[in-house]
Amino acid sequence: MHEVPHDEGYLEMDLLRFTTAGSVDDGKSTLIGRLLYDSKNTFEDQMDAVEATSKKRGDENVNLALLTDGLRAEREQGITIDVAYRYFATPKRKFIIADTPGHIQYTRNMVTGASTANLAIILVDARTGVIEQTCRHAFIADLLRIRHVILAVNKMDLVDYSEERFNEITEDFKKFASRLNNIVDMTAIPISALHGDNVVDKSEKMPWYQGPAMLYQLETVYIGSDQNHVDARFPVQWVIRPHSDRHHDFRGYAGRVAGGVFKPGDEVVVQPSGFTTRIKAIESLDGPQKEAFAPLSCTMTLEDEIDISRGDMIAKPNNPPHKGQEVEAMVCWFSDNVQLQPRGKYYLRHTTKEVKAIVQEVKYKVDINTLHKIEDTSTFGLNEIGRISIRTSAPLLYDSYRKNRQTGSFILIDSQTNETVAAGMII
Amino acid sequence: METERTSYWVNHLAQLESEAIFILRETAAQFEKPALLFSGGKDSIVMAHLARKAFYPARIPFPLVHVDTGHNFDETIQYRDEYAKEIGAELVIGLVQDSIDRGEVQEEKGPFASRNALQTVTLLDTIERNQYDACLGGGRRDEEKARAKERFFSHRDDFGQWDPKNQRPELWNIFNGRKHHGEHFRVFPLSNWTEMDVWQYIKAENIPLPNLYFTHQRDVVHRNGSMLAISEVVIPQTGEEVERNATVRFRTIGDMTCTGAVYSDASDMEAIIQEVATARQTERGTRADDRRSETAMEDRKKEGYF
Incomplete structure (x- = not known):
């Protein structure tokens, strides 16, 4: 049953898009399943199917993660292989979740999911704390200019709901996040997705935690200033x-x-x-x-x-976009077939315009685990992120990505395969 | 804490509308010969309405295409014809009967025969004959798990097949519709809508619907957990439970052999929204075609189904 207002109240709902990032086994699918289930956004026939599958697999409890399982290939391998979109609503908001896998080889999926998100939920296992992958997720969220982050410290049940452990992890994360630029607010929430603590309802097991449950935070986070209403x-x-x-x-x-x-x-x-x-x-x-x-x-x-x-x-005449044929950008490489080549030629799509483009120079590559720049490099491959300069066959009318996500972003398309090979953010 | 609002606040429906209009215009701009798949169901009606908005005051720059199994409800066909006329759109109809007559497909035999599966052949054939390079469909990601990973611009090979592992990433507002000769795209402007969003939008925009969606009396037969309308193509068999003058409506509208009715006395939009809000079954739960196996939709999509 959906708790959606049936009178004109639905005209008062707005839309929040968020992405979820976590390592394998951080319980991301369980968290999403829990959000859907506890906010009464699941249906009986879905739950029947999930129960039947749980039984068949020999799971002890009804496995809520199965609610988000998509394609057969995934169910067989028990992993998520691509970005999947999920939907749920409360009387306050409609939510679009870009559910992206956390494996190291899937940076591009997180970049894709993050490109349209207002908020990122970054999951951490309370037992392992902040690890390399956590930093990578935070880095990508920041690179894609996600303003709002929820640090979900999951599996609190396995650390005896320890306040000390939670604080330690939050501090570790803050230390890392202080090196990032775009994140406006960060809320850390101790949860147990498996048992539902602090996901939809406030947990009684963590009386020391004074903050909101996750759903409340999702419903109330202020996103009104995420859109640029200044530069026409x-x-x-x-x-x-x-x-x-x-x-x-x-x-x-x-x-x-x-x-x-x-x-x-x-x-x-x-x-x-x-x-x-x-x-x-x-x-x-x-x-x-x-x-x-x-x-x-x-x-x-x-x-x-x-x-x-x-x-x-x-x-507007007093505030036009930049106009030019040479831009510098951070790009994430998406193709596993070809590498980014200096002097490589691509189609570049930017807003509603398509031009030819040539890579002039690879400035550096980012080691996304340490955030160190690797400067002596001339190409990069799948899931690698770095800074390049590019020249286009006709002028682009652009802003920096920091100023405007729509006029500051582009994709590169391989002219042979028509594959989308890179996502770019203009500096 | 109340969420603050600037004067530039918009609700979720306005966001979804804007996104769908953007996709419709991208489709017109990026392809040479797009078409809009129009079944007379609520999703395709919403899509056609959005297309009118996208290109106003011009007519929509692509035809409405209907793949007709020949087993559609009369009300659907009537609505389709009137709607196309009203908005001045070209209507192209692909008949499953023609595919059968040409020997391209074999009709299922027996009392439970359905032409639903045959639609895919007629659809691909209609696309090929008319050389459509992009077909706009009303599919939504919330409908079924195989659709959750569908793209707005869904790339199909020369055989019309969908390869879930070979789809292009979609970032921001940028859609890559480049293709080789013979390939085409399916485009889904309503990807981010849920069943509830569709109903709320229909209400907010006051869009007229076929009366099948509202409560009415009808003779039905209970078959495999679905409640099918009795007609010349759905004939009750011995042992099946028949109900006369049941008070029902349809949550989705498709081929009569696989579209199940639900008990309902919802006679207006308000009542339908209330009913959707409290529904305990997904809307495709009323579709017999999805019940054939747990991965039925994924299999059909790979074959070229919408």
Whole structure:
């Protein structure tokens, strides 16, 4: 049964996307299963299937981790092999979980899951504490500019619900996290996913813990400032020309606002041409709109007829994006077939634009366990992260990734295989 | 602690709508000949509604494609035809009967025969004949576990097959629709929606639905745990329990041979949302096609099913 409001209350819900990271056996699947089950977001037929499978496998209890098991290959091997998306809701929020595996070889999956997340849950086994993988997860969360982190110290039942142990782990984590830049808030929560302590309901076994249960934190963490509502950015996605009698001369620019606010009457500049004009109207099936802001999709018409096409950017004249053909970026390499090559040529996709790109220089690679820079390197392979400079065949209209996730990110595509081979964050 | 809100706060439905519209426009922009799979079910109706919004005031720049098993509810077919006319969309129909007549598929025999499995052949055939390079589907990741890893842009090889291990990562708002000749994509703009989101959105947007979704009286037969509508393709067999004038509605709408009804007196959106909120079974629990085995959906997807 879902505890979702059935009156107009659902119009008051917002959306939080989070990712989960943990090492193998940290109990991540059990935690997600517990969140779904205790928040009453599971169904009878799902639970029946889980019970039957638990029995077949000879598990002692009903194994809630099975709720998140996806493909047959995983069930056979008992591991998670890719990013899976899960959904649940409370009367306050809808949640999208990017469930990513913690194995060392799956950095790219965590990067993928983290790219759209507002928050990361980083799991630690209370017995082993902060290990190399924990630091790697925190580093990736920070690199992808996740502002909010929950450090979930799991398996507290196996350390006698010890406050001392919890504090020790929290301190270790803070020491490491102090070297990171983007994390705005970190909340450490002692839990037992297996028994449900401090997951949905506050645990009675840890009276020393004064903080919130995990679900409460997820429901209330403030994400209103995660979107950039200052720097107006509108990448043109599609030009709407109805060619109908009624809308004979209509020429609308459709896209999703990547930053800031646009209103009819606003003076705007169209890049890369540099022409300025004003917004005539923001159109929609429901009638003209007063404004459009990130992350909404809209269609705008302009006062002057300017030649604008997909890939162009509409911004404000006093605050345009950078324009250039050379950028530096942190990239994570995704391909197991080919390595990143200096002088390598790729397709680069950035907002709604695709250009050709050539890697000019590999600056350094990051050892993601120590955060040390490895400078004498010229290539990198699957799951490796580093800094490169890149030159493009046409100007990009961009911001730094720190300033704007949408206008600061890109992917590289192999021109032979069409595979997505890298994710990039502009510095 | 109350969550603070700026004037730029939007609810979850506005976020989902914006994302889906973005995907629909990307599909129009990145592919030469996209098509929107339209079954007359609520998910495809929501998708068509979003497409109208995405391209307003122009018409939607792709046809509605329906793979018709010939065993659909009359109400569905009527709704489909009227809706396409109303929004001025081109309607392309692929008939499973044609695939049977051409000898491409063998019809199942016997009283429990279903054409559901044959749809995949007709679908792939319709895609090939019309050279669609991207098909928009209403699939959602919350529907079934094999869908939880589905991408927005789902890459299919020349045989229309889905390889779960060979899918492209999707980051931020960037979607890679590049493909080789003969390959195509399935695109799922509603990936992040749940059944509840779909119903809430239908209510918030006041979207009309086929009346099959609302309570009505109907003769049904109980078969393998499903409650099927009695029709010329679902004929009760000896020993099966028949119920006359049962008060039912449908949570999903598909082929009559595999779409189960549920008891319900929900007559409006409010009542349906309430019912969905307290439902104890997943919506695909009413689908006989998913019951054939625990990995039924994964197997069918690999073959090219949606």
